[in-house]
Amino acid sequence: MSWSWHGYLAPLSMALWLLGVLMAIKKRPWLAFWLTLAGTLVTGLFIAGLWVRLERPPMRTMGETRLWYSFFLSGAGALAYARRRFAWLLIFGCLLASVFAVINVVKPELHSKALMPALQSPFFIPHVTSYMLSYAVLAASALASALQLRKISAAGVPDKSLDDFIDSSVRTGLGLLMLGLLTGAAWAKEAWGHYWSWDPKETWALVTAAAFLAYLHLRRSPPRGAGRRLALLAPPLGLVMLMITWLGVSYLPAAMGSVHIY
Amino acid sequence: MIASPEACLEGAPSASQAASRSARPMWRRPWGYPESLVVVGAILAGGLTAEWLLGPPPPLVWPGSLFAALGLAAAAVAGWLGRRGRLARFFSSTPLSVALISAVGLLSLLMGLTPQAVPYPSPSATLGLGAKLGLNHLTASWPLTAVYLTTLLSLGAVVTVRFSRRRPAFVLTHLGLWLLLVAAGVGAGDRAREIMRVPEGGLEWRVMRSGGEIVEMPLAIRLDDFDLEEYPARLALIDHATGQPQTADGRLELWQIDPLEPRGKLGDFDLELLTFLPKAVSVDKDTYVQTVASAAVQAAKLKATSRSTGESYEGWVSTGESFRPPQPLKLGDGWLLAMTRPEPRRFVSKVKVFTQEGVEVEDTIEVNKPLKIGSWAIYQRDYDSGAGRSSSWSGFELVKDPWLPMANAGLALLSAGSLAMIVTGRRRAG
Numbered sequence: 001m002s003w004s005w006h007g008y009l010a011p012l013s014m015a016l017w018l019l020g021v022l023m024a025i026k027k028r029p030w031l032a033f034w035l036t037l038a039g040t041l042v043t044g045l046f047i048a049g050l051w052v053r054l055e056r057p058p059m060r061t062m063g064e065t066r067l068w069y070s071f072f073l074s075g076a077g078a079l080a081y082a083r084r085r086f087a088w089l090l091i092f093g094c095l096l097a098s099v100f101a102v103i104n105v106v107k108p109e110l111h112s113k114a115l116m117p118a119l120q121s122p123f124f125i126p127h128v129t130s131y132m133l134s135y136a137v138l139a140a141s142a143l144a145s146a147l148q149l150r151k152i153s154a155a156g157v158p159d160k161s162l163d164d165f166i167d168s169s170v171r172t173g174l175g176l177l178m179l180g181l182l183t184g185a186a187w188a189k190e191a192w193g194h195y196w197s198w199d200p201k202e203t204w205a206l207v208t209a210a211a212f213l214a215y216l217h218l219r220r221s222p223p224r225g226a227g228r229r230l231a232l233l234a235p236p237l238g239l240v241m242l243m244i245t246w247l248g249v250s251y252l253p254a255a256m257g258s259v260h261i262y
Numbered sequence: 263m264i265a266s267p268e269a270c271l272e273g274a275p276s277a278s279q280a281a282s283r284s285a286r287p288m289w290r291r292p293w294g295y296p297e298s299l300v301v302v303g304a305i306l307a308g309g310l311t312a313e314w315l316l317g318p319p320p321p322l323v324w325p326g327s328l329f330a331a332l333g334l335a336a337a338a339v340a341g342w343l344g345r346r347g348r349l350a351r352f353f354s355s356t357p358l359s360v361a362l363i364s365a366v367g368l369l370s371l372l373m374g375l376t377p378q379a380v381p382y383p384s385p386s387a388t389l390g391l392g393a394k395l396g397l398n399h400l401t402a403s404w405p406l407t408a409v410y411l412t413t414l415l416s417l418g419a420v421v422t423v424r425f426s427r428r429r430p431a432f433v434l435t436h437l438g439l440w441l442l443l444v445a446a447g448v449g450a451g452d453r454a455r456e457i458m459r460v461p462e463g464g465l466e467w468r469v470m471r472s473g474g475e476i477v478e479m480p481l482a483i484r485l486d487d488f489d490l491e492e493y494p495a496r497l498a499l500i501d502h503a504t505g506q507p508q509t510a511d512g513r514l515e516l517w518q519i520d521p522l523e524p525r526g527k528l529g530d531f532d533l534e535l536l537t538f539l540p541k542a543v544s545v546d547k548d549t550y551v552q553t554v555a556s557a558a559v560q561a562a563k564l565k566a567t568s569r570s571t572g573e574s575y576e577g578w579v580s581t582g583e584s585f586r587p588p589q590p591l592k593l594g595d596g597w598l599l600a601m602t603r604p605e606p607r608r609f610v611s612k613v614k615v616f617t618q619e620g621v622e623v624e625d626t627i628e629v630n631k632p633l634k635i636g637s638w639a640i641y642q643r644d645y646d647s648g649a650g651r652s653s654s655w656s657g658f659e660l661v662k663d664p665w666l667p668m669a670n671a672g673l674a675l676l677s678a679g680s681l682a683m684i685v686t687g688r689r690r691a692g
């Protein structure tokens with residue numbers, strides 16, 4: 001399956017996601033779940049086809065990582081919706097997934113088969129997938145934190161189920177982010193002999209991790225006064241850092257000569 | 263297990279306490295957020311001052327590094343012995359952890375935003391303010407060193423004072439992080455990295471440092487063979503008049519040769535791949551044949567049809583090699599169709615390594631597959647990229663890291679802890 005298929009499969013995925021979202025709004029949870037998941041599977045099918053076609057994991061170019069992000073965002077949205085029945089989570093996941101799918105349709109990139117030798121490593125797949133998965137989960141935690149902040153300023157009290165969701169999604173997302181960092185470090189050791197070389201992408205990933213770590217530890221013992229609200233600011237801030245890590249690093253003056261520019 | 267998550271929040275004020283606690287004066291025990299922020303701020307300020315006055319910190323080398331590691335371990339044990347004391351409680355407290363995490367985040371942010379340079383050997387009046395304070399070489403500066411050291415003291419206390427068998431995620435992450443950070447930080451000065459270039463068929467035991475200084479290594483490498491596999495080349499259109507390649511939106515426009523997808527477009531031309539020979543020699547300008555020789559080129563027979571004029575051209579294009587320039591295909595008067603330098607798929611050095619102790623090992627080294635021998639690891643680094651397949655030398659990086667086992671142990675524990683964090687979610691990880 002070559003990239004030209006994406007022009008047909010992406011709209012199909014998006015149509016299924018749209019139907020899923022409509023069903024969620026109409027309070028038909030199981031239909032919503034299965035329709036969304038079907039959209040995710042269509043994207044998954046395309047990823048698998050591309051993998052076979054390119055004879056390498058499709059994880060190298062920006063366009064390829066966007067595919068994974070679409071896949072994980074909509075999938076995580078569907079699963080979390082099935083468990084917690086937050087319609088906003090499903091809407092958010094599908095919306096972002098669609099944005100990335102549209103970018104790939106409108107602005108396709110030069111797609112080369114070449115996979116440079118340093119990337120040919122057993123660490124490549126766990127490294128990229130755990131990052132992409134963590135991005136999806138942490139983005140959801142950031143949105144939930146923003147919602148919670150609004151709830152607190154409107155009603156004066158936080159929503160208990162939102163609190164639970166934020167706590168568990170930060171844990172899951174941060175755990176995945178750490179795994180991404182650590183597989184990257186182990187891989188760099190195998191490929192170049194150094195765990196960590198303060199490459200700008202590494203540095204920004206550390207800043208991102210610090211923001212979510214701040215949430216995790218602040219939650220443990222909130223400072224007096226505006227403590228809870230302070231903790232809730234960390235995930236949205238972390239999301240900004242995460243976006244810079246993923247998309248923005250290439251544009252920074254500090255990034256000259258990064259091994260992560262693609 | 264804890265019944266209510268709120269019940270375990272230390273320092274979370276109940277409603278009745280809130281009024282009296284908000285009036286709590288600074289520096290009364292136990293220290294909380296205000297005190298932690300001041301302490302970490304003071305440590306940062308101390309680091310900046312030290313950098314200003316003394317210049318960058320000198321590297322710690324064996325056996326100083328060993329003593330430093332033992333000292334940190336002793337501090338952790340002392341934390342456990344004095345776990346009821348004020349100091350151990352403060353160092354293992356969450357407010358201090360938040361202040362430290364914020365400081366690390368802030369310093370990394372600075373590093374992520376500003377280009378970093380190599381540190382200057384000594385403070386001098388001509389340096390800018392940023393350089394004097396260590397801000398343009400943070401990784402080797404006093405401010406980062408001071409925060410790093412405090413983090414290690416804190417982590418050591420966190421692990422020993424707050425240890426609990428029922429909280430595997432918590433214990434594994436912090437113990438792993440402590441091991442990893444000790445090995446990485448304390449061991450920095452003991453790590454050695456050298457770059458060695460070995461000619462094909464030759465034996466080399468010397469390395470050249472960046473200053474031009476030549477140093478003898480305790481091991482020698484003989485390069486028996488260097489082999490490079492390539493991806494199929496890509497094609498570019500070159501303007502006959504200017505010699506410049508065709509671009510679209512500021513990007514080089516390229517067409518990837520791919521026998522599975524023989525038709526495509528490049529600029530104004532429809533391309534069709536008729537034959538592709540990944541390893542070829544030319545008999546004459548119009549005839550290429552397949553070969554197994556190492557001095558081979560990539561060659562393709564193509565048909566290009568201009569969409570604007572309808573004219574079509576057919577012929578061979580090829581990459582070059584040492585004694586033969588690349589062959590382009592002329593498309594009328596305007597354009598040349600040419601192969602770009604192919605990207606490497608794999609490069610492998612067949613070597614024999616000899617150590618001073620008399621050990622001899624014959625093996626291959628390639629990217630992602632270093633050769634470990636004694637306390638050294640040998641990495642494939644580069645080759646003469648101008649010559650490509652016919653490169654006459656291979657570059658290696660020799661790395662020695664006596665702290666590696668400790669770093670690996672830390673990495674493994676931290677990974678296990680992160681997995682535990684994902685698996686146990688909110689309820690049990692604690």
Ligand code: HEM
Pocket residue numbers: 178213216217219220354355356358359362363413416417420424431432435436439680683691692
């Ligand atoms: C700067 C380094 C760090 C320090 C000083 C630190 C310190 C602390 C402290 C003092 C606690 C509270 C323990 C208790 O209440 O018994 C804690 C909890 C925790 N920390 Fe850290 N930590 C650091 C980094 C990390 C990292 C890198 C991770 C994860 C990868 C992590 C994950 C956790 C977890 C999961 C908890 C339990 C939180 C909860 O159950 O709510 N910490 N840490």
